[in-house]
Amino acid sequence: MPNFSRFAIVAVVLAAANWVNLATAHRGGDSEITHRRLLEGPHECILYLKEMQFEDPTLRNSSWSCEVGGVEMMDVEGISKDWIDAHDPVSGESVLKTRDAYVQQSAANGASTMFVPNGASVSIERLSEDDSRRKNIASTKTGTFKTLVLRVIDSTGAAYSTLPQLQDDLFTDSANVRTQYAACSYNQLIIEPASDINAATTPGVAEITVTGGVASDSNFEALARTKATEVYGNLSSQYGLVVFCQPRAGTWLAYAYVNHWASFYNGFWCSSLTAQMHEIGHNFNMDHSGKGTEEYGDRSGYMGYSQNSDDTPIMCFNAAKNYQLGWYNTGQQQLSVNPVTFAGTTQTYVMNGINEFKADGTNTNTIVLRLELNGDADTTAGIDYYIGYNRQAGINSGTEMAQDQVVVLQKTGGGGTGIGKSLQLAALSVGESHVLQTFNSGATSVTINFASVTTDLKDATVTMAVSGSTPTQPPTQPPTQPPTQ
Structure with a gap:
């Protein structure tokens, strides 16, 4: 070709x-x-x-x-x-x-x-690995992302909010996309306002006027991008992320391009913490978090449905997203196991919430547990399972679902580190179990049990009982002695 x-x-x-x-x-x-x-x-x-x-x-x-x-x-x-x-x-x-x-x-x-x-x-x-057009945001879940926020004004003068308020909503108030990505990643991923833009007044926040269209136009995004490029030059080469805050028009909430630098918000949704975290989550290659038939039904983390709230809720992501992001992959705090290798046994894990992560690895308990099925072998439709203790505390104090429960998730596609939708299968209280029956072509079942929790709710004991027999090695035959002469 x-x-x-x-x-x-x-x-x-x-x-x-x-x-x-x-x-x-x-x-x-x-x-x-x-x-x-x-x-x-x-x-x-x-x-x-x-x-x-x-x-x-x-x-x-x-x-x-x-x-x-x-x-x-x-x-x-x-x-x-x-x-x-x-x-x-x-x-x-x-x-x-x-x-x-x-x-x-x-x-x-x-x-x-x-x-x-x-x-x-x-x-x-x-695209080949060395093609300069190939985006690598998907593989970069750490580092500093220089971010430009644009208040877009249409040809009628319509716009949302003010530059100082947008700077507050996205960069400086008590909770915003900057503070939460820093908190959830333990400062491994930093969203930094572009200091070369309006440095003396509203750093990282500016406005552009689209003279040729109104916010309800189907091509308003294209007009805004063209104007932004005209004013600031090639956006993708200068900024890690660009946020377009558009005038209110229609019933869409927000959207973003996956593994890309751009996200777009409809009016007041640009001030929504959940919308900011969700759409930029798409930029960082995350897919939706669902439950049952609801595409956004898992509200334990930001890849569920967004809500119109400025500084709340304070939370992070579910266990499937946490494994993909890799922020807690230090020591024993993130594990990946093939349950079939434990056939006929029961494994025990002491699990903590993300608030207990220790960057130096001194926490020997588990925060994210992946159960391997075939996700790595089939990155399009393969499935793996993820277990997490959704402790409602600290950086996750506002989680809106499955608080202080052990959550069992299924992720389809993407393997461990690529994009794939997650589905919440169960949220277990102490004494409850959930059975996974898809291992070893259905011949092996895996039972996840929330066995106990300490009185301070910090340490959750989770067991994984795997059916079947432990694989055995064939007996070793003693060497044959030579015949006696």
Whole structure:
């Protein structure tokens, strides 16, 4: 497969010449003039998964977009999300290659969409490790992320909040995305305001005015990104994260691109602690935390449903996300075991909440326990299980579900450290058990029991009883003596 130049792609997509004007009919007989450009020859763009929350928790939207030249993000039409999903793309690490596709741009609002018609050549491939376009936010759960917050003003003058208030909501008040990522990671992940922006007044927080559109426009994101690039230059090369606080419009809550630097918020949701943590969690490659049939049903951590609250709740993430993040992987505090190797035995673990983590490894108890099934062998649909003690204390004092209970989770896809949805299977009180029956093709069951807890609720004793017999080695035969002469 040829190595197509991304610079050539940008030149073709953004070229002003040779556009074909088309009239597209709307209901009521009106029409909209659109410009269409055939992408002659081979072209490519980087796939990103866009996850959008709505104020109605039963709604969500998950779709693939394509970023061209690190600047323009376009929706993709003509191929279904199911088709893209079937090719196992990794957000920010996979390239969509097309031939005979075209870009259509609305003359009314400038919105660009990539169309892949029937008969067009299309493929999805993984970017090489040394490709400069490959995003690595997913593999970077520690370090300092220089962050720019943009208050976006539309052409009517509509905007949300003020620069000082946004600086307070995101950087300086008692609880915000900066303080909570620092607290949950034990200062391993720092979100730092961009000190080169408004350093004397509102460091890291600025505003841009989009003169060509209003917040309800379908392409308002594109207009805001274009204006931000015009004012501040290439955003991805200068900032680890960029937060767009947009004027209130519609019933969407917020959205972000997975393994990417950008997140977008609808009005007052930019001040919501849970929305900030959730969307930037997507930037850091985390998927949703569900329970039962509810996509966001696990409210023990921030990857469940968001709520309109400024400084609360104070919590972190569930055990599946904690293992993926790797913040507590010191000494015996994070463990990964294959239960089948313990067939016929009962293992005992003393578990603590994340508030008891010791960076020097002096805590010999377990905070995160992973039970390996086939997650590493099948990173698309493989399953592993995770056990955690959701202690309601300290940095997790505001957890909203399964407080002081032992939580059993299933994660599908991503193996131990990649992106995958988690599902809360059980929240156990003392004396309760949950049985997992999928090990060893169903021949081995694993029973997780919350055996006891100390009076201060600090140390939870959890047992793992594995059915079956302990594997035995075949008997060793003594060497045959040579015959006597």
